[in-house]
Amino acid sequence: xxxxxxxxxxxxxxxxxxxxxxxxxxxxxxxxxxxxxxxxxxxxxxxxxxxxxxxxxxxxxxxxxxxxxxxxxxxxxxxxxxxxxxxxxxxxxxxxxxxxxxxxxxxxxxxxxxxxxxxxxxxxxxxxxxxxxxxxxxxxxxxxxxxxxxxxxxxxxxxxxxxxxxxxxxxxxxxxxxxxxxxxxxxxxxxxxxxxxxxxxxxxxxxxxxxxxxxxxxxxxxxxxxxxxxxxxxxxxxxxxxxxxxxxxxxxxxxxxxxxxxxxxxxxxxxxxxxxxxxxxxxxxxxxxxxxxxxxxxxxxxxxxxxxxxxxxxxxxxxxxxxxxxxxxxxxxxxxxxxxxxxxxxxxxxxxxxxxxxxxxxxxxxxxxxxxxxxxxxxxxxxxxxxxxxxxxxxxxxxxxxxxxxxxxxxx
Amino acid sequence: xxxxxxxxxxxxxxxxxxxxxxxxxxxxxxxxxxxxxxxxxxxxxxxxxxxxxxxxxxxxxxxxxxxxxxxxxxxxxxxxxxxxxxxxxxxxxxxxxxxxxxxxxxxxxxxxxxxxxxxxxxxxxxxxxxxxxxxxxxxxxxxxxxxxxxxxxxxxxxxxxxxxxxxxxxxxxxxxxxxxxxxxxxxxxxxxxxxxxxxxxxxxxxxxxxxxxxxxxxxxxxxxxxxxxxxxxxxxxxxxxxxxxxxxxxxxxxxxxxxxxxxxxxxxxxxxxxxxxx
Ligand SMILES: Nc1ncnc2c1ncn2[C@@H]1O[C@H](COP(=O)(O)OP(=O)(O)OP(=O)(O)O)[C@@H](O)[C@H]1O
Ligand SMILES: Nc1ncnc2c1ncn2[C@@H]1O[C@H](COP(=O)(O)OP(=O)(O)OP(=O)(O)O)[C@@H](O)[C@H]1O
Ligand SMILES: [Mg+2]
Ligand SMILES: [Mg+2]
Numbered sequence: 001x002x003x004x005x006x007x008x009x010x011x012x013x014x015x016x017x018x019x020x021x022x023x024x025x026x027x028x029x030x031x032x033x034x035x036x037x038x039x040x041x042x043x044x045x046x047x048x049x050x051x052x053x054x055x056x057x058x059x060x061x062x063x064x065x066x067x068x069x070x071x072x073x074x075x076x077x078x079x080x081x082x083x084x085x086x087x088x089x090x091x092x093x094x095x096x097x098x099x100x101x102x103x104x105x106x107x108x109x110x111x112x113x114x115x116x117x118x119x120x121x122x123x124x125x126x127x128x129x130x131x132x133x134x135x136x137x138x139x140x141x142x143x144x145x146x147x148x149x150x151x152x153x154x155x156x157x158x159x160x161x162x163x164x165x166x167x168x169x170x171x172x173x174x175x176x177x178x179x180x181x182x183x184x185x186x187x188x189x190x191x192x193x194x195x196x197x198x199x200x201x202x203x204x205x206x207x208x209x210x211x212x213x214x215x216x217x218x219x220x221x222x223x224x225x226x227x228x229x230x231x232x233x234x235x236x237x238x239x240x241x242x243x244x245x246x247x248x249x250x251x252x253x254x255x256x257x258x259x260x261x262x263x264x265x266x267x268x269x270x271x272x273x274x275x276x277x278x279x280x281x282x283x284x285x286x287x288x289x290x291x292x293x294x295x296x297x298x299x300x301x302x303x304x305x306x307x308x309x310x311x312x313x314x315x316x317x318x319x320x321x322x323x324x325x326x327x328x329x330x331x332x333x334x335x336x337x338x339x340x341x342x343x344x345x346x347x348x349x350x351x352x353x354x355x356x357x358x359x360x361x362x363x364x365x366x367x368x369x370x371x372x373x374x375x376x377x378x379x380x381x382x383x384x385x386x387x388x389x390x391x392x393x394x395x396x397x398x399x400x401x402x403x404x405x406x407x408x409x410x411x412x
Numbered sequence: 413x414x415x416x417x418x419x420x421x422x423x424x425x426x427x428x429x430x431x432x433x434x435x436x437x438x439x440x441x442x443x444x445x446x447x448x449x450x451x452x453x454x455x456x457x458x459x460x461x462x463x464x465x466x467x468x469x470x471x472x473x474x475x476x477x478x479x480x481x482x483x484x485x486x487x488x489x490x491x492x493x494x495x496x497x498x499x500x501x502x503x504x505x506x507x508x509x510x511x512x513x514x515x516x517x518x519x520x521x522x523x524x525x526x527x528x529x530x531x532x533x534x535x536x537x538x539x540x541x542x543x544x545x546x547x548x549x550x551x552x553x554x555x556x557x558x559x560x561x562x563x564x565x566x567x568x569x570x571x572x573x574x575x576x577x578x579x580x581x582x583x584x585x586x587x588x589x590x591x592x593x594x595x596x597x598x599x600x601x602x603x604x605x606x607x608x609x610x611x612x613x614x615x616x617x618x619x620x621x622x623x624x625x626x627x628x629x630x631x632x633x634x635x636x637x638x639x640x641x642x643x644x645x646x647x648x649x650x651x652x653x654x655x656x657x658x659x660x661x662x663x664x665x666x667x668x669x670x671x672x673x674x675x676x677x678x679x680x681x682x683x684x685x686x687x688x689x690x
Contacts, residue, residue, distance in 0.1 A: 214553050214556075216553065217573060275549045275550055276548070276549060283531060284532060287529035288527070288528070291527040291540070292540070293511060294521070294527045295527070295541030295542075296512045296541040297541050356531055
């Protein structure tokens with residue numbers, strides 16, 4: 001992220017925003033703009049076909065649907081940045097969810113937070129294991145985690161078959177069920193959003209201000225304020241959507257807890273990647289691992305860290321997925337999930353060769369995929385066409401990105 | 413040190429094994445290599461190399477393509493583990509297993525291939541592995557200011573922004589960054605593998621000037637170059653490699669262009685060319 005973000009700061013103080021934007025688009029450095037335009041286009045099409053699409057209820061539902069893609073793409077991001085891949089995150093998530101659900105069952109009756117913690121420990125260790133094997137044996141992570149995918153599918157089937165409940169378990173715990181199926185009150189939704197915007201604005205402002213006062217190239221005060229205004233406006237719109245009553249028989253308002261988790265993971269992941277040494281080293285290793293090694297970086301330690309974070313994030317995804325589905329079945333398609341996760345990351349602008357990507361790419365990509373699925377389901381289009389549309393969007397996104405980058409400063 | 417350089421035929425390496433104390437000049441050397449050998453499978457890239465690098469002096473390492481110069485400095489820098497042989501740092505035997513170890517001793521290196529991350533910007537590359545932090549978090553402002561200052565001192569003026577990705581720089585600009593990075597942190601030995609190969613006239617002059625400045629601050633400099641004019645302009649000592657063997661080393665006064673060329677190409681000095689007026 002740092003690289004993309006920092007280009008924002010090198011704009012001469014007096015450049016007008018519009019001029020700057022045109023210039024950067026032309027240089028293939030529009031950042032997220034092309035894919036955001038694509039997302040808006042999808043939304044417009046679906047809304048024209050069926051005006052339920054933009055209803056508060058459907059949009060909230062869309063965000064919930066996107067959560068599994070977003071979180072799995074975030075999980076994948078850690079290894080993709082290294083130029084590695086983890087094909088097992090779908091089943092790792094499934095296994096994590098299953099562990100939590102089983103421990104919450106009346107026969108074990110663990111407290112919900114302990115059950116969730118143990119599930120996360122399991123998936124984190126799984127990620128670490130793939131990292132360890134990949135690094136120690138010098139094998140391609142593609143193969144190691146392909147074996148992981150198959151092995152974990154087997155493990156999940158075995159685990160669920162031994163619960164004596166016919167290969168699936170269902171959520172018996174209110175708190176766990178509420179993860180996805182309950183909401184912040186509208187008041188707390190406002191409080192959360194306003195507090196987040198305030199904190200982010202503070203950081204944006206302080207960063208730009210520090211650069212200006214240090215005599216470094218920086219955007220003008222006006223541009224800083226504009227950034228903050230856009231952020232605030234977008235947040236108000238999202239809050240209004242969540243706080244509109246979407247219930248049919250009862251009142252149903254407020255932001256689902258799952259969205260809070262998305263935000264928390266986005267903030268934490270971006271923070272690590274852009275503000276800390278491990279994040280910087282993950283980019284460096286993905287860009288040129290030999291250069292990183294010669295710079296004195298313990299390359300294997302940070303590769304292991306990335307695999308471990310992938311496992312942890314997959315666990316978070318699995319918990320929310322199990323909560324949303326009300327349980328876990330051994331029929332869960334972890335293979336398809338991981339492919340959609342990789343697709344989400346790539347649609348957002350992540351490079352499969354390592355060194356380029358940001359956490360927010362996972363969010364945008366996940367939203368794009370969820371939009372396609374949601375919109376096509378609304379239109380009652382069959383699965384065949386959903387897959388076709390996803391394929392098309394993936395190809396177009398990657399092609400656009402590649403064309404844009406041909407003229408870009410990244411040179412990749 | 414005033415004696416004529418020891419010159420050996422590449423085929424008959426005289427073994428100078430044993431600790432530092434046995435060598436006359438080694439007591440004052442910052443770094444001494446004794447019988448360092450490195451083979452890549454059947455390829456003998458280094459054969460029984462003995463070399464002393466004194467502090468406060470510029471040692472120029474010259475030799476033909478494939479002579480083993482880069483292999484030698486990578487061995488010193490901890491990139492390659494030597495197949496056999498010893499390394500002495502300030503008279504004490506050390507073993508360098510990784511770039512980290514070399515760095516801990518105070519060795520900074522500019523590699524021939526530069527070893528930069530194209531996907532990171534200039535500031536990020538300059539501080540890679542040595543990030544400035546404030547309360548545990550990256551201090552971008554401080555790092556950028558320092559980068560600007562260091563590049564300014566080296567008169568690197570053709571770079572538009574220090575936040576440009578290194579992948580978008582020209583060959584010479586990349587090399588300037590690599591040199592600047594190596595001299596930014598306080599080191600006791602600075603190794604440069606062809607630091608001026610891609611540089612323009614004025615940048616080359618800047619880097620040669622920088623090399624002299626480093627030596628005057630009592631830093632040892634080991635520089636590889638194919639440009640003999642540059643070598644004679646900055647070097648205090650010369651070491652010549654031929655087919656993996658260090659065939660000759662000594663004060664620069666003992667060499668002239670003709671004898672250096674002869675040593676580089678044949679590995680021997682048959683003529684009496686070293687009888688040059690000092
Ligand atoms: N990693 C390696 N594996 C196998 N052989 C190698 C390796 N690195 C170097 N060599 C061989 O060792 C010999 C010395 O190479 P080296 O790079 O040290 O030469 P050099 O003196 O730096 O030459 P140049 O002036 O062209 O840079 C060459 O024959 C080269 O092919
Ligand atoms: N892929 C790229 N993206 C953006 N800018 C680039 C890219 N490649 C080169 N530039 C810029 O274009 C300018 C010219 O670069 P070029 O590599 O052609 O220089 P050059 O004349 O070959 O210099 P040198 O002697 O240092 O090799 C430089 O300022 C460089 O930063
Ligand atoms: Mg070389
Ligand atoms: Mg060039």
